[in-house]
Amino acid sequence: GQNIDQPTEMTATEGAIVQINCTYQTSGFNGLFWYQQHAGEAPTFLSYNVLDGLEEKGRFSSFLSRSKGYSYLLLKELQMKDSASYLCAVRDSNYQLIWGAGTKLIIKP
């Protein structure tokens, strides 16, 4: 079966850095996405990786290692508004998006 694993919940301090990990086992790989979802709202796109390495976009960076089936999302200079769930999704060989359950990130002052 297909599986995406993320930690259920993480806590970090305002101004700090946090890394959210995602490991995946899917039938094929055609890219990995990270989305942010605030409670009661729709997911919004953060980043896309298809090749190994680091993609940086402002305070957010995402890393991919296809050989290890591993990705992480790095959030720097944390702000209270970053409190949300972060969803990892992999596009499989059928080009369907397989989603993890999400990591709830709690930011404390």
Place this chain on the structure above:
Amino acid sequence: GVTQSPTHLIKTRGQQVTLRCSSQSGHNTVSWYQQALGQGPQFIFQYYREEENGRGNFPPRFSGLQFPNDSSELNVNALELDDSALYLCASSLGRGTGSETQYFGPGTRLLVL
């Protein structure tokens, strides 16, 4: 942006429901997801240019349509209690084989009693 209606809905077991979505203008692909509380979205199906071009592990009582005017709908027959969830639609430009970003609507929260 992407809009969905209604925002909330209460139905009873065995009934049928139709959820609607209006895609971002110009987008030719719409995907529907079911999201249970505390879980990630589960892919239901995807339509590209009014034809279904991908389906997840959902029974046939989940069906959909995509119309030429950027609108689409999800129909669920013979509702079951486990169908209670947030239903999200997402639109994108392209068949969904590359880096196309999916833009999500706010969702319809369905409660089946």
